[in-house]
Each structure stands twice: as structure tokens, then as C-alpha cells.
Amino acid sequence: MADLNQDLAAQRAAEFGLSARTVSELLADPAIEIIVNLTVPKAHVAVAMQALEAGKHTYSEKPLGIDFKEGLALAEAARAKGLRIGAAPDTFLGGSHQTARAIVDSGVLGTPVGGTATFMCPGHERWHPNPDFYYEVGGGPMLDMGPYYITDLVNLLGPVAQVAGFAISPRKERLITSEPRNGEPIPVHVPTHVAGVMAFQCGAVVQIGMSFDVAGHKHVPLELYGTEGTLIVPDPNHFGGQIEFLKKGGSFEPQETTQPYADANYRSIGVADLAHALRSDRPHRANGDLALHVLEVMEAFERAAETGTTIRIETKTERPAPLSVSLQDGRLAR
Known part of the structure; x- marks a missing residue:
């Protein structure tokens, strides 16, 4: 766990039995494969870029970026490095x-x-x-x-x-x-x-x-x-x-709700799915293409209001695969 405020990081780490690191130490640790980025929106892309530069996959809070331009830059950087990005929300997996x-x-x-x-x-x-x-x-x-x-x-x-x-x-x-x-x-x-x-x-x-x-x-x-x-x-x-x-x-x-993960707050299931996807070499569901598409759609409302026109959405994404099997014990539908 890391934060620019070391005291806050130490307090949170103690609460959950974790170790507190500096941001640099966290990014340099070869045992860490995914950085979970819980910063405020204006820092999402900057922190995610740091993670990519360190060779880490990254999963950010929503939105992916504060505008489509910087979200696109992040997606392109991830592709260039062969790394994965993802973003909240993962509640659609509930x-x-x-x-x-x-x-x-x-x-x-x-x-x-x-x-x-x-x-x-x-x-x-x-x-x-x-x-x-x-x-x-x-x-x-x-x-x-x-x-x-x-x-x-x-x-x-x-x-x-x-x-x-x-x-x-x-x-x-x-x-x-x-x-x-x-x-x-x-x-x-x-x-x-x-x-x-x-x-x-x-x-x-x-x-x-x-x-x-x-x-x-x-x-x-x-x-x-x-x-x-x-x-x-x-x-x-x-x-x-x-x-x-x-x-x-x-x-x-x-x-009747027939699918798992409806009985509690599972905010982290998107990261867990990303980790499983990396191990099983399949697409993850709360992925960068989905988050970038949603960001473009959201920004388009303000553009439509400013221009008085209908905005065509250019990004492409697929519906995420259904989540029909529990993540428990490593079992997950492809």
C-alpha cells in the first residue's frame, strides 16, 4: 500500500495488516503485477502512466480519465507496452x-x-x-x-x-x-x-x-x-x-437473482477478474476498451450541448463476457 501521504498509508496498512511503502518502492517491487489506482479523477491517468512505465498492469477508479483525450493516450500507452489497463465500475459484474x-x-x-x-x-x-x-x-x-x-x-x-x-x-x-x-x-x-x-x-x-x-x-x-x-x-x-x-x-x-455476487459489496471483483484473466490468457471484463468507450460517451453529452449536434461515438468495444461462475477457488467462466 502506498500514498503520497506516508502517515495515511501507514494508518491504512496497519488497519488491514499490510505493509506501507513509498510510491517508488511499490512501483519497483517485482512481485507486484497490478497497481490499483484509487486517486482523485485528475490523477488517474498520471498515476496509471507511472504504473505502465514501471511495467505494471493498472486498474483505476472511475472515470478512466478526466477527458477522452487523456484516456485515449493511456490506452495507447498500454497497447504499446503490451500491458493491460482496467477501470471501475465493476458493479455490472454483480x-x-x-x-x-x-x-x-x-x-x-x-x-x-x-x-x-x-x-x-x-x-x-x-x-x-x-x-x-x-x-x-x-x-x-x-x-x-x-x-x-x-x-x-x-x-x-x-x-x-x-x-x-x-x-x-x-x-x-x-x-x-x-x-x-x-x-x-x-x-x-x-x-x-x-x-x-x-x-x-x-x-x-x-x-x-x-x-x-x-x-x-x-x-x-x-x-x-x-x-x-x-x-x-x-x-x-x-x-x-x-x-x-x-x-x-x-x-x-x-x-430471482440467479448469479453470484449479489449479497455484499464486492468492489474489487474487477481487479480479481483482471488477475484471473492474466493467468488464463483471456480478456478481462472491466477492461480499458470498455472504460474508454464509456468515457467518450460521457464527454459527448457536453459536446452535444455545446454544439447543438448529435455526436457519433468512434470507439469500439465488445459487451463484456457474462460472469456466470464464481471467482472462488479460482473458478471463473471464460
Whole structure:
């Protein structure tokens, strides 16, 4: 474990029975193959580049980068060095989302038509002790929460083809109401309310709303519509949750979760899958192509708002392979 603040690294290492290193020592250790990068968004690419230079695979917190240009540079650097990159979120590997994927793949929805993706709240300055980075470049509701929703939609429907949208910043300054900085104003440098539409390559058209400016709402996180039914998908920020399915002409009925990893917080399963993939020489699921595609889609909403045009998505990615077997005891479906 390493941090620029050695005291913090030592405290965390003691908490979990680990050894604290300097960043240089960690990167130089030949026994370490994967660097897990949990820095703030603006440091994601810089730290990941350091890991690649040291010959390490790297797995970053979301988003992959604060903009598509630097995310692309990271992906190209990894390819040039023959190393792998990955990025959160890995919640789409949770049991509820993998069960929803199996329902979609079974064909019971019919032809995919559309859906909705909704995250709306009053803002993170209510609870976070240092919320500044949420309102800096690389933050905002789209880059902060959008990765969960868009990644899960790619898992369910496949890649995005085009994006249209609007993005606004109703307030140029936010007031922190959490401790210890209660009452301190912070500037806003990014859109804090984004509404848009994604046209997927499969033909489905999904509406999305991401906001730090909404006092409350009644939308569910994710709905998928097909010609033969509607699927309610649980919160993509979690691994579990209740799935519901409505067959045309019927009513919503709860669905049993049939896949593993729905009963707890498994934030690290994406790294575990990367490690297994390296040993078994197969693609990992929370991979760089997926994260870069999602980053391009998220950035496209602001570009669409600025230009008043529909933005075509250029990156290519595949739907990650379903996760149908437990990672326990080294067992994992290819």
C-alpha cells in the first residue's frame, strides 16, 4: 500500500495488516503485477502512466480519465507496452446485473426498444468532507455517477453509436453543509445537470438524466423496454437489488437473482477478474476498451450541448463476457 501521504498509508496498512511503502518502492517491487489506482479523477491517468512505465498492469477508479483525450493516450500507452489497463465500475459484474443480462440475452424482452437511466440528487457537498473535486473538471454527475449507469447499459445492450444532450450549471458556486467545512463555498467548473439520449448500435434509444441539482424524484435507476416486455434493473452503484420483469399484457413481477455476487459489496471483483484473466490468457471484463468507450460517451453529452449536434461515438468495444461462475477457488467462466 502506498500514498503520497506516508502517515495515511501507514494508518491504512496497519488497519488491514499490510505493509506501507513509498510510491517508488511499490512501483519497483517485482512481485507486484497490478497497481490499483484509487486517486482523485485528475490523477488517474498520471498515476496509471507511472504504473505502465514501471511495467505494471493498472486498474483505476472511475472515470478512466478526466477527458477522452487523456484516456485515449493511456490506452495507447498500454497497447504499446503490451500491458493491460482496467477501470471501475465493476458493479455490472454483480449478481443482479448479471441476472438482468441473462434475462436480456434470453430474448424475453423481444427487440430492444429503449430505456431510461436516472441518477439525481441535491449534490455531494451534503455529506463529503472535501467535495471540491466533484465540481472540478473530471467531476460532475455525469463523470462521477455516469460510469455506473452507462457501463451497465453497455453490459446489457452493447456499445453506444450516437449521443445527443443538454448540460447546464444552475449554480456557479456550492455551499458545503458537511463537516468539517460546513458553510464554506466552492466554485463549480462543470455541468451539474445533464439530460440526453443514447442511440445504441443494437437500435435501442435510452434517455439519461444525471444531476446534482434535484431535491428528489421517483424514477427507478434503470428501465429497459423491449417489444415484448419491460425490465427494471437495480441501482448500478450496487451489486444486488430487486429485478422486476413485466411481460406484455401482464404486470411487474420480481425475478430471482440467479448469479453470484449479489449479497455484499464486492468492489474489487474487477481487479480479481483482471488477475484471473492474466493467468488464463483471456480478456478481462472491466477492461480499458470498455472504460474508454464509456468515457467518450460521457464527454459527448457536453459536446452535444455545446454544439447543438448529435455526436457519433468512434470507439469500439465488445459487451463484456457474462460472469456466470464464481471467482472462488479460482473458478471463473471464460
